[in-house]
Amino acid sequence: MVTLLRGADICAPERLGKQDILIEGQQITFIGDLPAEAFDGLPNSTVIDAQGLTATPGFIDPHVHIAGGGGEGGYANRTPEILISDIVSAGVTTVVGCLGTDGVTRSHADLLAKARGLEAEGISTYIYTGSYQVPARTLTGAVVDDVVLIDKVIGVGEVAISDRRSFQPTVEALAELVSQSHVGGLLSGKAGITHFHVGPYSTRLAPLHRLLDEYPIAPQAIYATHITRSPELLADAVDLAAKGAIVDMTAASTTTESLKRYIDLGGDLSRLTLSSDANGSLPQFDSDGRLIGMDVAKQTTLYDQVWACADMPGMDLSQAISLVTSNTADVLGLERKGRLRAGADADILLTDDNHTIQLAFAQGREVVRNGTPQIHGTFE
Template sequence: MMFRRAALLAGIAGFSLGAAPASGPVDILIRGGTIYTGDAAPFVGDVAISGDRIRALGRGLKLPARKTIDARGLVVAPGFIDPHTHAGAQLASDDAATRLIPGFLMQGVTTAFIGNDGGGDPDVRTVLARAATKPVGINYAAYVGLDPVRKKVVGEGDRAPTADELAAMKQLVAGAMCQGALGFSTGLFYAPQSFAGKDEIVSLAREAATRGGVYDTHLRDESSYTIGLSAAVDEAIAIGREAGLPVNISHIKALGVDVHGQAPAIIAKIERARAAGKRVTADQYPWSASGTSLVASLVPLWAQDGGRAAMLKRFDDSTLGERLRAGITDNLRRRGTAAALLITEGEHRGRTLAQVAAARGEDPVAAAIAVIRVKDPAVASFNQTEEDIAAFMRRPWVMTGSDASTGHPRSYGSFARKYSEYVVKRQVLTLREFLHRSSTLTADTFRLSGRGRLAPDAYADIVLFDPKHFAEQATYEQPALLAAGVRAVVVNGVLAVDNGTPTGAAAGRALAHTPTPGRCG
């Protein structure tokens, strides 16, 4: 409430909020920008920063400063918060430059979540502690994920856990929550997570619920692979209801020809749940191609039972050949044919599966199997319609996210593209809506105290960008090009980007979730 009232008052002409230190200058004064606080209407004014906090904002601040940034003509907004990334390896890298995450900073992203899609390491204490010995360029929070928890206890087989195994998995989730995990994440589309039933997920999610966490899920089906998109959304909502915690649907979409046009029905389903008091949100990246692997796209789940070694043995089993080909053929149809699968890493990087098949003189099924035998490469899968993308994007409970992963331009351009394509070009959102859903909504949804707003005493995570030039430059052919138009980024009061150039400052922090009191030994 303090932040909301402060932001509203800041719009009054001549008004200033907060107080500079009694003596000495503030560290940074951002002067003359168009300020979007996250709550109030924008106004032209100034932001003063001391240490890691905003100390004042308003019109015509008369404060001495060690550094003044001329922000005339620029948008000044809360640093963007990315709720779904795969940046954990970059943040843990031995290379200091990699840990700065320039692809995020040059879009204005100051905070990212890791461990999504069920991939979060249950040793959350170590994940968060790395920032002390390996400084990072952005803030990050971490999930505990179903994949490592299930593999550690049950393995990779298609079976339910025993009572003792379930108890061991619950203990891992509970321990991770007490170490600062943001919540419990799943990737139920992916084997072996796909082998977990709803009741198993509910039991594990309750451990996050009792400690104040959230449930973040890659749905069991975003298409028509197994239970279908609609039933998968029902399952996610039911898990949240039965476990008693908020649900966030990762990278919401209608994937593949069988479900194109279903966005309105899915939206109505979610909004009925919200109207009934269920806490359901979603994040979304602004691209028509998803990013996954060739195996996940094409190989039936039954053939993945037991992991890669078991899958390769099935490839060699002549009695399974017809069944395997039929499954892959149907998945190619579902995904929009082999021409819609662009390989983004390895020997065949930059070529579609159709092109690989033509070069090998084989049909796409045989080519896919041959490629997978060597390695399971990442792919960009063109499987969504602009109508569905826009329908989801307009909803006030859908946040901006990147699902940042290697070989896809979403790692370097998602926030910039959402602005350039869906605010400026297509006018799906207003600028204010874009900013709110890229920062404030995310901070509120995941209870990131002191972030996601420009207000006195809030953390100084701030982006300044040129509204005439802010745009993605990354493409599917060149996915690692930095975005254009960001002039400055402040992370915890430190300039991480100055005059359009990264400074090399590593001012990010690990953000540990505080578990519910009394729920951790």
């Protein structure tokens, strides 16, 4: 199939103005101005009038509990698997799945199977090996082996620090874990990152600073999330990003305030991403560590907050879109994702002035039309 998107205002994420986008199969093969006669009589071709719509890359969500998560309040608090329709309705065309707190009743075999299922249903998927705990639980017995031998494994995570639910690893143990993932990435041509869950405890990012200060760790191998828990943690994240690490904000109602503070503190926007934590549990604990409330993170929060950031005074659309496209693709080592350009995967959102997704493509396949998902899971 050949599809021509005619006259969209392209944010690739850099602003390209109104141009045409040619999709052949799963790829973008041309961006520019194509004469109408080029499509006259061409079989299996479709021309779509995209004038008045903004074209952006499909969003990349680097932190999704695709097979469910949680369990901090007992077996009845295990969150459900995510649905493909929920993912694409939020403009997300690529996800990275993770386990989280529960690496006991949740397995990497389930995580891998769920990732393959979502890909069969129409989006791109990757996973982290490991979970909160250290030593890491893996599929093969070693982090480096998982990264090298399993196609979908691009790193290890989410490894918990500064949290009561962490296994309280030593910095030396973290150094070994990060190094295994990094070397696995070198051997397999993958990102080889270590994705850190950062809790609310006062140590904040101190273990990660020590990794960079005391060990020969590549800064770009460290990827810390949940950095908006407190003003102090956010300031610490700015310092960590200045050393070359990558930091990630979990989308929430306060994302715009957090982003403004990050910018005001001199934070490097090129080293910042946004994620949803979708289908992960959102437990609330009292001062004694007792569970007092539970909620579930939603994929749509990410979509809403990206556009809220884009509407911030002084924030350019390209900057906001980069937080869920090109920045994330660079962190995860996904060369064919996160940008609208010839040779990239045809993951494309077309949105109107109200930020409604009028059309979305995942690897050239239409997955959303007029705000309604066009693909559904087998049992939806």
